[in-house]
Amino acid sequence: MTTKYAGFEEPEPAGGDEPIGVPYRGRRRTAARVLVPVAIAAVAAAGVAVVPALASPGTPTLPQVTAQQLVTKVLANRTTALSGTVQVSTDLGIPSQVLDMASQGAVAGVTGAAGAAGGSGQAKEGAANAASAGPQAKLTTLLAGDHTLRVAADGPDKQRVALVEPLAEYDLIHNGDQAWAWDSASNQAVHLSDGTGGAAAKDAKEQPKTPLDGVPTTPQQAAQQFLAGSASSSDVSVAGTVSVAGRDAYQLSVKPKQSGSTIREVKIAVDSATGTPLAVVATSTSGSTVLDVHFSDVSFAVPSASTFDFTPPKGATVVQPAQQRKWDNGIQPQPEASKAGSKVTGTDWTAVVSFTLPTQSGSTQTGSTQTGSTQTGGGKAASGHHRKQALPDSTTLIKSLGKPVAGGTLISTKVINVLITDDNHVYAGAVTLPVLQAAAGVK
Template identity: 40%
Template sequence: MAAKANISRRAARYAVPAAVFGVAAGAIAMVPAFANSGGPDLPAVTAQQLLEKVAASDVQQLSGSAKITTDLGLPKLATGLLGGGGGIAGGSAAPEDKVAQLANGTHTFRVAADGPDRQKLTFLDGKDEYSLVHNGDDVWGYDSKSNEAFHEKAGKDAAPGAGKGGKDHKSADRLAASPQEMAQEVLKAAGPTTDISVGDTARVAGRDAYQLVLKPKANGSTVGSVKIAVDAGNGVPLRVQLLSTEGGKPIVDAGFTKVDFAKPAADTFAFTPPKGVKVTEGGPEGHGKGEGRGLKGLESIPGLDALTGAADGKGEVKVLGEGWASIARIETGSQKGLKDLENDKDAPKEAKQFLDALGDKVSGKFGEGRVFKTRLVNALITDDGKVYVGAVTKDALVKAADAHK
């Protein structure tokens, strides 16, 4: 599978504002897709047999088109913080700007892969295109709208096994190459806290597929289930759907709309910057010379500064619980709380707007705070500067805060 591709591993970190989603955002950065109709008549299989089929799949080459639709129910202000200029090197060709946009709305792609050293993703939103190309030792990001490109070479001292010749592509790691990669990560993380079964069959991208259904065993998670459509012929995951405990349409629906498992043409992965394009060089020790954009205004919010970079991101993090119901407790060390911000007449407008966008006020043995709510990840920000965040319900956050105040 193209799951060995380097375009992927840490994409989730950039899919939503780090100040709110720190953990449990892994389900957001799944790459491309959608497609389904009818249920083909296929031989019965057990969940174990289907898991073995996925594990045995070794598809290295593919091309096609895909779509991802994400509906997190983000507040308008938070949606406005996604994407935009800045990125790793201050330019809009930087990969995480595009990854951030996957946290909201519908996006379409062309995708191609030829083993672990050659992948290409092309975003097709509107008339403009953004391409991320990994070809051997080179990674290119090109944005046609801004006429800018980002380039990065593999680091000579990268950890062994991190890419061709033991080299690592820091920027390529920020995008997922295919639904296979996401499905493998979900299955790897499932463990004993998950019930796994075989659901209805499906047609995805014109191919017959079984569906693995993963459900949390414990109560408290916002995730109702994860459905992974698996190609009945070669075991490649074709689609991933993340469903909410509250029902409604999927939180994330990602999968191929068209797929071909033949070897892509070699020139698919060739890239030369067009004449006049501004090129920003990245490097193994960092991501260009520019400053990251950060989250404008949020670094001024007491209790969130450690998560937005104002305190060098050194908040102490402790994971409570396990599996789907795990919660990250972040001790920011802030000397002020949300009430201080509420009463501060000189606080930045952006900070006030973010505070207003936060959800319900809550209280308990821990004291008082506010809950930032989405359909997937929720965060309790206490008045004394602690943050509890996870893919769990508001009640689960309050219970955790009471038990670990």
């Protein structure tokens, strides 16, 4: 840009960086300066792409081990004290509404008391109802999406798992014979076990652990449960090394020997120093990652004792579940938790869980899927009433999501296939349809 006024072509005195006498070329300078933000954005983008790759050296060099040694190391691992942050990412391909209803349905079917466990900590009706802070509903949320857990453990008697939520937190604290669940959103504390009283005392050894059992919340638990259960029917090999949470780890690859499973491979990263599993990644036969549990930071120092202290805060609602057994049954959100009606056929990778859908009163409501969908967002005073009627609806709704196959309705997700036969038997597992049909006796 040039101006007609000679005086204005002089450089600015305070800008200072232009040599005197050089004509002012606005357009060129604009172009040069526009490059600055562009360059910053480019550098930032490149940095984000490159720095993590540089920061985590993909394959640390470690001495060779055999798969056998590694499995032994994992199972023999007696790391008792650790604390850290666990990232859980689950992508089973299950619609969240179904997940909501399935968990409520399973819980209600077991306890026989409809209205248990408000989906998101909102139910607050009768004392007979399980509190919204009950573990099962919360742990069901782990089955979909990304979550952050903060875990701490010190020996078999002290554990704490905190589910980090936006502006809220859900904690499970186990300390000796005390077990608490704390839900900050609803300001409720559930006393899962106090080690006193008749029924509770009988199970005192077992009971305090229940909130943390069933659903593995640390890679350690997940891997140990998994390896102990299925090592015999799997091809186990060492697949190189990785770096997890800044620690060098061996990668253990576990593949099913049998055909018919929808899981292709489970990779377990095992800390080279302690043998603690640091990450578990499951891949489906379609190639997508369905489960990724890994420590994003971990410390094997003993957490401070106060971590495991929990006293219900002043003003919080303390719920003492009337039936301790409720928790025992309700923990596992998957239908196999219902010990009463479910049975497992097949072994290991091709295990199929079968049970009969609960048929309850209120079937006149069947077909009104509207009720089912409104109750997921529920939370009004009447929601307990609605939940009672929602069970048959959810059955219908779940069925409507499937596609008809020989012998019933198939609901297919990335890993789990569910076959609902025409006479309301449910067969579910991480297996292909023919395996389900064989289990159901179709054809």
